Amino acid sequence: MSQEQTPLFSGLLAHAKKNPIQFHIPGHKKGAGMDTEFRQFIGDNALSIDLINIGPLDDLHQPKGMIKQAQDLAAEAFGADRTFFSVQGTSGAIIAMIMAVCGPDDKIIVPRNVHKSIMSAIVFSGAIPVFIHPEIDKDLGISHGITTDSVEKALKQHPDAKAILVINPTYFGISADLKKIVEIAHSYHVPVLVDEAHGVHIHFHDQLPLSAMQAGADMAATSVHKLGGSMTQSSILNVREGLVSAKHVQSILSMLTTTSTSYLLLASLDVARKQLATKGKELIDKTIKLSQSIRKRLNEIDHIHCVGEEILGSKATFDYDPTKLIISVKDLGLTGYEVEKWLREKHNIEVELSDLYNILCIVSLGDTEVEADLLVTALKELAIECEHRVGQIEPIEVLLPEIPVLALTPRDAFYAETEIVPLEESEGRIIAEFVMVYPPGIPIFIPGEIITKDNLHYIRKNLEAGLPVQGPEDDEMKTIHVIKEYKAIQ
Numbered sequence: 001m002s003q004e005q006t007p008l009f010s011g012l013l014a015h016a017k018k019n020p021i022q023f024h025i026p027g028h029k030k031g032a033g034m035d036t037e038f039r040q041f042i043g044d045n046a047l048s049i050d051l052i053n054i055g056p057l058d059d060l061h062q063p064k065g066m067i068k069q070a071q072d073l074a075a076e077a078f079g080a081d082r083t084f085f086s087v088q089g090t091s092g093a094i095i096a097m098i099m100a101v102c103g104p105d106d107k108i109i110v111p112r113n114v115h116k117s118i119m120s121a122i123v124f125s126g127a128i129p130v131f132i133h134p135e136i137d138k139d140l141g142i143s144h145g146i147t148t149d150s151v152e153k154a155l156k157q158h159p160d161a162k163a164i165l166v167i168n169p170t171y172f173g174i175s176a177d178l179k180k181i182v183e184i185a186h187s188y189h190v191p192v193l194v195d196e197a198h199g200v201h202i203h204f205h206d207q208l209p210l211s212a213m214q215a216g217a218d219m220a221a222t223s224v225h226k227l228g229g230s231m232t233q234s235s236i237l238n239v240r241e242g243l244v245s246a247k248h249v250q251s252i253l254s255m256l257t258t259t260s261t262s263y264l265l266l267a268s269l270d271v272a273r274k275q276l277a278t279k280g281k282e283l284i285d286k287t288i289k290l291s292q293s294i295r296k297r298l299n300e301i302d303h304i305h306c307v308g309e310e311i312l313g314s315k316a317t318f319d320y321d322p323t324k325l326i327i328s329v330k331d332l333g334l335t336g337y338e339v340e341k342w343l344r345e346k347h348n349i350e351v352e353l354s355d356l357y358n359i360l361c362i363v364s365l366g367d368t369e370v371e372a373d374l375l376v377t378a379l380k381e382l383a384i385e386c387e388h389r390v391g392q393i394e395p396i397e398v399l400l401p402e403i404p405v406l407a408l409t410p411r412d413a414f415y416a417e418t419e420i421v422p423l424e425e426s427e428g429r430i431i432a433e434f435v436m437v438y439p440p441g442i443p444i445f446i447p448g449e450i451i452t453k454d455n456l457h458y459i460r461k462n463l464e465a466g467l468p469v470q471g472p473e474d475d476e477m478k479t480i481h482v483i484k485e486y487k488a489i490q
């Protein structure tokens with residue numbers, strides 16, 4: 001089959017065209033049994049292919065027909081031995097990827113600044129995380145990736161690790177020397193799993209960091225929906241055979257996946273793959289040019305800094321994705337969150353995320369000069385509004401959370417007997433819940449860590465700035481679950 005073909009989408013269309021009498025779920029029956037307003041809004045086309053795994057339409061759990069063909073084409077496009085479609089986002093693919101290589105008490109080497117799905121997988125599998133400290137950017141107040149030196153050190157100390165996980169690129173678009181990391185890990189026969197949530201497009205353009213499969217990694221969970229043009233929640237899991245078994249990955253993925261897989265999501269993966277494989281280079285070329293021109297214009301605005309290639313050169317900042325605009329706003333005397341709100345209220349602009357010091361804007365295949373102009377004009381206006389007070393701003397001291405000490409495995413802490421204490425009085429206790437700011441969803445605390453004063457201060461600062469701190473059962477963050485009994489780590 002050629003990359004121009006879309007076996008899954010075309011197969012669904014052919015099926016819908018036959019207009020079969022449906023005595024099967026979904027019970028809305030091509031929209032006829034659905035709320036009229038929603039039906040009219042969504043449209044009959046979409047509803048006609050909102051189908052289920054009946055005979056002619058193959059089955060994601062054991063694909064032999066059109067889903068298999070679509071996955072095979074994706075594997076070819078992404079340079080993988082096997083590609084599996086996920087209708088549960090990259091979170092679902094990540095959990096499957098980790099559970100496919102780690103069982104209870106197996107070690108997995110992970111950077112501490114990982115997405116919560118990785119920590120969830122560690123709790124579910126009972127694996128023991130060996131943390132690598134990511135490189136911290138004190139100027140921007142963000143964490144980058146891990147260095148080759150730290151990978152070498154971790155593997156020397158833990159050659160029995162079942163896997164090493166790398167985030168490539170990070171949410172902010174920074175990547176490590178993944179090829180070297182793979183070489184080091186493979187010299188220990190340890191597979192490399194990549195969280196490629198923010199890098200579906202990098203495989204299709206040589207000016208972008210190397211993709212997981214290009215770097216020789218063993219598995220990669222990749223959000224096609226984030227930057228590759230498919231629908232929200234649709235992702236892929238790419239596998240290279242050898243250190244991992246694709247068959248085993250498939251059975252774990254199947255255990256974790258709904259039996260009612262959405263064919264709209266699956267079809268959108270099929271067409272996104274076609275677009276990336278056949279027109280990706282050209283579309284991404286335009287996207288890179290557009291983002292570089294926005295970057296240049298933003299850097300002409302006083303007190304605003306949009307990060308560019310000057311960030312490269314450290315061992316953790318080996319390469320970067322220019323389509324991510326990290327815009328540092330601390331010199332305006334505002335938090336990223338205040339700028340996010342200002343852009344929303346004054347200009348109807350929504351950013352990808354904000355933190356205490358930055359906003360992150362993502363430029364993708366769907367953007368044009370029109371959106372670019374609106375963002376630049378809005379930020380120019382904001383800089384002028386802030387002008388009168390800029391001279392009086394005390395230099396902002398960038399605050400970054402300490403990485404707490406892990407006293408219990410996350411799983412033991414999660415299932416331990418707990419008690420509830422006021423957050424303000426929890427210093428020194430072992431936490432039994434996750435605490436994170438979402439987005440980006442990187443935990444400030446994971447179950448099993450010892451609560452420190454610095455981290456409580458960091459949580460307070462984020463709450464005061466209005467940032468979405470979440471995780472604990474008490475969503476007002478006044479109380480927290482901590483371990484009732486202390487237990488020494490083995």
Ligand SMILES: Cc1ncc(COP(=O)(O)O)c(C=O)c1O
Pocket residue numbers: 088089090091092094115117167170171195197198223233235439440441
């Ligand atoms: C670094 C990282 N990994 C994984 C994920 C999970 O991806 P998904 O939202 O597709 O489940 C995210 C989502 O924001 C992320 O930022």
